[in-house]
Amino acid sequence: MAEVQLPEAPSQARVNEFALKLANVNGTGSASTNNLLMQTIFRMGVPVSGKNLFPSNIQGLPTWYEVRVSQSGHTARTSSFDLMVAMNGQTYQQDIQEVASGGYLVYDDSWPLDPEMRRPDITFLGAPLAQLCAQRFLTVKERILMKNVATAGLVAALLALPVDELSKQLVAAYSRRPQLLEDNQAALELGYQHARDNFPCPLPFHVEEVGAPDGRILIDGNTAVALGAVFAGATVGAWYPITPATSVMENFIRLCAQYRRHPGPDGQEGRDYLILQAEDELAALGIVVGASWAGARAFTSTSGPGLSLMQELLGLAYYTEVPAVLVDVQRAGPSTGMPTRVQQADLLSAAFASHGDTRHILLFPSDPRECFLHTVRAFDLADRFQTPVVLMSDLDIGMNDWEVPELTWDDSYRPDRGRLLGTEELERLEQFWRYGDPDPEWTTPRAVPGETPRAGHLVRGSGHDFRAIYTERPDEYQEVVDRLLRKHRAAAAHLPPPVVERREGAPFGVITMGSCDLPVREALEQLPGPEPSYLRITGYPFPPAVAEFIEAHPHCYVVEQNRDAQLRSLLLIETGAGGERLRPVLSYGGLPVTASFVRDRILEQESPQ
């Protein structure tokens, strides 16, 4: 599966169009270097993406950071790099392989490089950063940390990044710790000067400022989800820590502390939220279900293993028709799998979560901006359809910084609470039946505890009739579960619309979802011949446009990041399209899928040799 050199990137036109990778050891402070570089490029107005590939441990193992700079907006992950900053001896060998022919490799020549590792087609740039730092800094800890900053300086010189912009960022970060600031500045200068003095700066590929990144921000999906939950008015959060979902709730905690502390009348603290770190995922979802049942907008976030543990309670919420918002930040499975690697492999588990006939509403955001929008939408959908809604994010979206258009907010937005009846409405009713009187979208009136004696009822996960009363009668039982199925179908019209780009004379269609968006779009541009049509699924249940799209093309490729073609499976079940029409393109090694992978898999099938 060797990746082909990108055709759009001939070496002469490499300004603002290249990729670099930094290889490091985790727990040594390299994250700040990565941010420094990423942030600087972003501020120069050039589209950029950063992918953090980190191990599932805390300290001492290899970690990488991949930066793609692309004026043309191709910021999907790539697997071939123009510049490799190889600071981890353990992974040299592997890192050297990933440098594109004609590319550069920076290494620390405080120690000699094994000549066997050399490649004739790339340029090796040795810089004695460890030595330089050892001379300048006293403690071991300082030396390790400052070597990272020096590396940033060095890369800045190579890529023609404005060193004063980096310096400004250091000032912002360490303004309150002058000694640390001084050290950082010194290290930055040290790396920068060393490169300027010894290397051909800038390299042929480098960054040129385009202007301020107006209307764009750099944000990760988990922060965006948390923002969405704050703006949607969620007041109860329950969670159990798990990579890569942890920062959803940690951000929610932070944001609530910032926006939701409204001291009460007599000065006592008034936090307009309650976030419970539960003992496990069963309890986390149990709390959400209880809080939602009692009227709050409540949510939890988790990843695969948590989703498995939440099955029974998802089934309960489905059948009792209690809203629940669940954010699944997908990681590589099965089982514990690779907790710090990405996949989109929880679709079937989420769509049909729990035993018995169940189906849930799923949303597939493709970037952090959609994480924000779809989170707000998830609360509205959960309330309107009185059912669990699962936001299917993933590690790539959730934990990496993405450049997206600035988020906007309509201040006239008010939560859609669906048929949650107020006390007055309830008291006006002749008779309240929890599961009676369905509206055209098959939802029924809801009442929370504590409001009025007129709404007394007992919801239950056991067989019940329209009055919520236990039944074992087939007709009474079926009346309710038939309505649930219709209700689920009706929700399709309220989901974010799929992104459909039908092209005249398209030889085939390409269907994908979520974080595959960028690499698939890039791949489509690289394909020879008439451009294929494009469909990005944004939610489940599918609206009619999805079946129509499939119908309109002789065949479609379904690109997804799992082994078992789970999106394709859902499409087969729901649209009835035959297997011939839907061809799987599957990337599931745990690293974000690349354009060249998608392109090559399609090419192989379109023109078999």
Add this chain to the structure above:
Amino acid sequence: MAEVQLPEAPSQARVNEFALKLANVNGTGSASTNNLLMQTIFRMGVPVSGKNLFPSNIQGLPTWYEVRVSQSGHTARTSSFDLMVAMNGQTYQQDIQEVASGGYLVYDDSWPLDPEMRRPDITFLGAPLAQLCAQRFLTVKERILMKNVATAGLVAALLALPVDELSKQLVAAYSRRPQLLEDNQAALELGYQHARDNFPCPLPFHVEEVGAPDGRILIDGNTAVALGAVFAGATVGAWYPITPATSVMENFIRLCAQYRRHPGPDGQEGRDYLILQAEDELAALGIVVGASWAGARAFTSTSGPGLSLMQELLGLAYYTEVPAVLVDVQRAGPSTGMPTRVQQADLLSAAFASHGDTRHILLFPSDPRECFLHTVRAFDLADRFQTPVVLMSDLDIGMNDWEVPELTWDDSYRPDRGRLLGTEELERLEQFWRYGDPDPEWTTPRAVPGETPRAGHLVRGSGHDFRAIYTERPDEYQEVVDRLLRKHRAAAAHLPPPVVERREGAPFGVITMGSCDLPVREALEQLPGPEPSYLRITGYPFPPAVAEFIEAHPHCYVVEQNRDAQLRSLLLIETGAGGERLRPVLSYGGLPVTASFVRDRILEQESPQ
């Protein structure tokens, strides 16, 4: 959905071809009456079935027992009855509706029957059983219990059952409690005589002895599963009680106590099994996984809610390649659902159990005999393919007595332990890699703890390479998960073969599974025109014959007992057949599907009005 009178049952030819139903209150001892009648008919050599419809409570609610007698072997459930024994005032109204035109209703006329309830087209037979018992027996408890026995006598007279056969059974049951025996005999006689003296005995439909039921037995599926586990050599059972699975393990306990107590050398007790009642289903499967990992044949049994709770551990067993046998006795979902009603609605949940890319082996027994056979097979498959195997039984099979051919056993059978290496084999190996050296069916060598220092390794649910060592490298990770997918496909050849009955000129095919077998076969006989082909799915993954069957017919009906067409969904995913080809026929009210339902649904679609 009115049921059509069965055409094969004209009233003149009703000997050994009819259905009756007994309506009662649970917790009053009616179960023994039911057994008495069922057993007697069975011993007369006439095919018979009994369906117990009981509530999810312990005492005081309506309960029914449906008996179908069919010389022609049509013992599927029917929903129209020639004789109704309505002993529960609470349900009179409903019970009267279910009597076939021209049929009979027996009621207790100790209290008058509301004239409004009468139907002109059926015959009402009133018998003052309560009064008669009150005269004969002293305590309230006796009166309640004996009324049931008197009912049996009454029904015996109506159906021409040999009263001495019933009496013999009472002797067998109460031989050690003479007073009770005497009372029982008296009550039996009381009912029998009352009927003979007052009713037109026997009724036009009744039973005529055919001969001894040679080579046939009456057994429930849960007992058969437990027998299978004993015969397959299971030594560890772990469980958490849940209806309708409880009697699987309770029978296993009983059978082990009977067959597996081998006193040790110095007289100490030696029970060759260990059954742990776990604290929940997570622990139950955890124990099974641990015991299987350490080499034992171990299993657990549960129903829907337990299956939901077991998801995470199923994913672990799948990915670590640890055998595990799970018996899912399906009941009506979702959530707690109707615990005493049947459905086949756990297919998707079981096939794809757990987050991430997982797929499991499922077996679909159609009757208790297959429960026995498939349970043994489940252990072999689990061992050979080192993976969980789920036996998908259901409440109808599991808890009702079925008449099936006698079970046979080949004494030369030895467990297929797959590639579980012994100490010598391990020590002969150059190097043991847990997930290396796959055989043609993609299984790898396995070693249990405690045997030899040559096999040290650590299995894990996290990403691993062929040595079982943690990895985050795409190639190493994929090598393992790709093999898992191939292994799963390879298992298809070892599953019980599907039952394929292809018919020349068949207008369409009918596909079903499990306990739908009898009603679907009966329905096929009732359909006009050339006979359709028949396919009974017996396991998942599907062997090629399944796709071939679908391919060979313009369209097929998929008959199953769930709302969401879950078998059809699996077929769509796995065979790539388009939705047009597979038409759902779905029964999911919680009562076993009937032939007339299947026939009518097919007729509706074949000849739309």
Add this chain to the structure above:
Amino acid sequence: MTSIAKPQIPLLPLERNELGLTIRDYSGSMSTLCAGCGHDSVTAAIQEALWGLSIPPYQVAKLSGIGCSSKTPQYFDSAAVGFNSVHGRMAAVASGAAAANRGLVVVGVSGDGDSLSIGLGNLAHAVRRNVRMLYVIANNGVYGLTKGQFSASADIGSRSRKGEPNLLPPVDPMLLGLSLGATFLARGFSGDKAQLVPILRAGLSHGGFALVDVMSPCVQFNDHEGSTKSFRYVREHELQDIDADIIPVRGQIHSEQTPGAVTEVELHDGSRVLFRAVPEGYDPRDRGRVGSYLVESARRGEIATGLLYLDETTPDMHQLGGTPEERLWDLPFERLCPGSAELAKFQARLR
């Protein structure tokens, strides 16, 4: 089926509480449990406690898990909204309900299987969170609904109907709660309403998690010789030496007084518990000694009943969370949503 309306038998004029309501205003559907099941007495006691405290019936949120015991919310307080959830998760679901609306009177009813087997972890952590609620375990030592298997509270040596002895040590929810920092631990007996009702009232008035273990024999599967949870056994072995009573500011005392030393404890809501400790000097606030007391009485084969432990100083979940006095679920949206201007400000940092 569980909704069969109760027969309206004409009765003597019923006593009215401060809200002018009679005990009938706190009733539910007719029970479908076995005749004589201890759980029905627990239901009746809960009903009486709610009535006695003059709690508006609709302010109650009643929750349960799965089991015979967990069916009981259907049988009391029809005016309340209730949630019959799944097996073992009621503690979590109730935590969520209490979080959303601190004005609710949260009443959870569970069984020993529901709470001490499958639900043990979730119960333990709800105890730690000190969720303000009354949590009743209708404890019969068996799984009633699944027909008589031993539960985690079955005593060593007690025998099932089939004659097998239980061999595992029982989980005593009182000792367990004590080890977890519970703030209210009490035990009663379904057959002794005079003691149980005051305990439940005290629990309803407690400002945190009130764990009440009620010995509630199963007539079907655990009320025979050999079982230590049978009516006969409990009546003979009950140690009624610690008794709780309550003088709520909202109502009157309705139980008989017992002579003896009295410790008066003021509850969170200002109501007072009169604590009668027959062993001289028994202090329900001495965690260490309460533990030895429980261990000792268990060792003697006796069941200590009454208010066994009380800690009225630990803050509850809402106090720990610093939430406002209002109910979270219907705070005005304007207070919750930072709005577009703040969103713009926030994003300034992301550029």
Add this chain to the structure above:
Amino acid sequence: MTSIAKPQIPLLPLERNELGLTIRDYSGSMSTLCAGCGHDSVTAAIQEALWGLSIPPYQVAKLSGIGCSSKTPQYFDSAAVGFNSVHGRMAAVASGAAAANRGLVVVGVSGDGDSLSIGLGNLAHAVRRNVRMLYVIANNGVYGLTKGQFSASADIGSRSRKGEPNLLPPVDPMLLGLSLGATFLARGFSGDKAQLVPILRAGLSHGGFALVDVMSPCVQFNDHEGSTKSFRYVREHELQDIDADIIPVRGQIHSEQTPGAVTEVELHDGSRVLFRAVPEGYDPRDRGRVGSYLVESARRGEIATGLLYLDETTPDMHQLGGTPEERLWDLPFERLCPGSAELAKFQARLR
């Protein structure tokens, strides 16, 4: 990555145990935990305890859940077959392994999150079953692997790196175990190998469930001021007044002796535990008093270490189950399968 081979640094000739093995024969891959993590010392102590008891390395079945602590089975005894299972379920998986093969030396390593949060219910019930195994909680008061959230054993008032205080009462596995009828409860400190190794050896020799709580500070997220699980705090507050030592019939004593009163206790396998109780008359078999002792020392902000509770009379899971001396997993099939004749006989009743 976790498989990096240990550097083979030449050492002085190593001491050999009865099997002729050195401590290196019990080693595993190189640790990938943070430098200075307490868990590495726990690993080393387990290794030493196994070596000291001359347990054949391959007879060990090592198991864990998920967490930094649960990674450690990779770091000792490479000759053993191990199972790194899922979060919170190790107790159940280990119960199964012990059931299948009673000859295994089952060693489980878990964390406080793994055991006391998500795994609390399953741990509690493995304790009740008295599965014969050594169950080590490497307790740091935080979730290390997910970067520093409080676990259920975090003390009230201890502060996270971000400065937030923990407000919930800690779960003390010793008190919890006591309330559940545990048969062996001991606590050590990862920094005090001289005490810890004998405790682990005693646990390995115990004829039932040996629950060992090891304070094992997380240098990354919980070794700073304010945390009561930091090295500094533990060293200052440890109550080293109860000490365990062991004279196994299979090996020699390797720890220093402390003067003081000694209670000699014979363990299930015939080995002896010498129990030094500094508080005069401390009796590890007095369940009631052990409880108050633990509550008292916790109240004083002290951590009681040593062998805290021992009950050598309760039968273990296999004894309760009446299984034979052989391993269940490889009993001859002939003994397990009743055969066709019995099947026919059985079916006679079904006709």
